[in-house]
Amino acid sequence: MSLDRVFHAVADPTRRAIVERLTRGPASVSDLARPLPMSLAAVVQHLQVLEGSGLVRSEKVGRVRTCRLDPAGLRAAEDWLHGRRTDWEDRLDRLGDVLADEPRSDEGAAP
Amino acid sequence: MSLDRVFHAVADPTRRAIVERLTRGPASVSDLARPLPMSLAAVVQHLQVLEGSGLVRSEKVGRVRTCRLDPAGLRAAEDWLHGRRTDWEDRLDRLGDVLADEPRSDEGAAP
DNA sequence: CAGATTGTTAAGCGTCCACTTGACTGTTGC
DNA sequence: GCAACAGTCAAGTGGACGCTTAACAATCTG
Numbered sequence: 375m376s377l378d379r380v381f382h383a384v385a386d387p388t389r390r391a392i393v394e395r396l397t398r399g400p401a402s403v404s405d406l407a408r409p410l411p412m413s414l415a416a417v418v419q420h421l422q423v424l425e426g427s428g429l430v431r432s433e434k435v436g437r438v439r440t441c442r443l444d445p446a447g448l449r450a451a452e453d454w455l456h457g458r459r460t461d462w463e464d465r466l467d468r469l470g471d472v473l474a475d476e477p478r479s480d481e482g483a484a485p
Numbered sequence: 486m487s488l489d490r491v492f493h494a495v496a497d498p499t500r501r502a503i504v505e506r507l508t509r510g511p512a513s514v515s516d517l518a519r520p521l522p523m524s525l526a527a528v529v530q531h532l533q534v535l536e537g538s539g540l541v542r543s544e545k546v547g548r549v550r551t552c553r554l555d556p557a558g559l560r561a562a563e564d565w566l567h568g569r570r571t572d573w574e575d576r577l578d579r580l581g582d583v584l585a586d587e588p589r590s591d592e593g594a595a596p
Numbered sequence: 597c598a599g600a601t602t603g604t605t606a607a608g609c610g611t612c613c614a615c616t617t618g619a620c621t622g623t624t625g626c
Numbered sequence: 627g628c629a630a631c632a633g634t635c636a637a638g639t640g641g642a643c644g645c646t647t648a649a650c651a652a653t654c655t656g
Contacts, residue, residue, distance in 0.1 A: 381496035384566070386644085387489060397572040403603065416645050418604070423643095437602045437653040448570040452563055455495070459559040461508040497614085515632060527615050529634070534613095548623040548632045 375428045380451045383427035388412070389420050393429060393443065400442040486539045491562045494538035499523070500531050504540060504554065511553040 383389055392406055407417040421441060424430040428447040432439050494500055503517055518528040532552060535541040539558040543550050 377501065378496060378498060381492050385489060385492035385496050388644090390488065390565075393569055397569050397576070399576065404601085412644085413646065414603075415605085415647085419644075434603085439603070443569075443573045445570045445573055448566050448573075452566040452570060454501075455559050455563040455566070458504055458508050458554070459556045459563060462554045462556055462559075465508070465510065499614090513632080523614085524616065525633070526617085526635085530614075545633085550633070 375447060375450060377451060377454055379423075379427040380429060380447045383423050383429055384451065386420070386423075388417075389424055392417075392420060392424060396430065396441060396443040400440050402438045402440055404438075406441065486558060486561060488562060488565055490534075490538035491540060491558045494534050494540055495562065497531070497534075499528075500535055503528075503531060503535060507541065507552060507554040511551050513549045513551055515549075517552065 384393065388410060391410065395401060395406060395409075403414070403418060403421065406421070407414050410417055421430065421432070425432060428444060430441050431444045432441040434440075495504065499521060502521065506512060506517060506520075514525070514529060514532065517532070518525050521528055532541065532543070536543060539555060541552050542555045543552040545551075
């Protein structure tokens with residue numbers, strides 16, 4: 375479950391469309407391919423990327439493979455982004471506090 | 486500010502390292518390059534990708550370019566992932582409710 | 597069984613990507 | 627002025643990516 379693979383998987387608009395489709399419930403490979411402007415083989419390749427990233431699981435029964443979302447990968451990526459963003463915003467807040475306490479630079483630290 | 490660009494930017498470990506470094510405060514191009522095992526020119530190219538994605542802003546004063554994080558891009562990507570994940574989890578919850586209300590399949594919808 | 601459906605696999609093709617080297621521009625400090 | 631510094635730009639390279647076609651395997655249906 376590497377962030378490399380998850381972010382790379384989700385960087386492609388076709389793969390994001392597949393993820394969005396799977397949000398509304400499991401689907402077969404053909405179901406996923408039907409609205410997409412490319413060959414079935416191409417969709418299978420996208421699914422391999424998604425499955426390799428851990429975002430999607432699938433099982434084959436008979437001749438149809440059913441794909442469904444696995445939220446763990448989404449959560450890991452989400453957490454990384456959230457952490458970076460909040461770290462940065464918290465830092466800006468603290469910086470704001472310091473500037474508010476000491477508005478003029480020609481004044482000593484302990485007035 | 487396209488998700489394509491943001492996710493692609495953050496799919497590379499070098500660029501994620503740069504983002505993490507910028508979390509702790511602004512830095513010059515050379516500062517960012519120092520710990521990285523590649524040429525300055527390569528780092529500049531990574532910064533162009535990050536800047537093109539909206540994750541990083543920079544300004545040049547004198548001969549030094551100072552880079553800082555822009556949380557808006559992080560937030561957009563985070564929101565997309567969060568939306569997909571919660572949509573899916575909410576769906577599973579509702580499915581669980583239905584199964585709990587109607588445990589046996591040979592029973593009518595309105596007992 | 598014959599034929600249609602569902603998917604898998606491999607090869608090929610053009611493009612994009614990460615990185616390098618080298619030449620070059622503008623800035624700062626002695 | 628000149629040397630060191632900070633960064634930029636352009637061209638080239640090897641590999642990964644997205645997609646196609648074509649041949650194939652397995653399963654279901656009449």
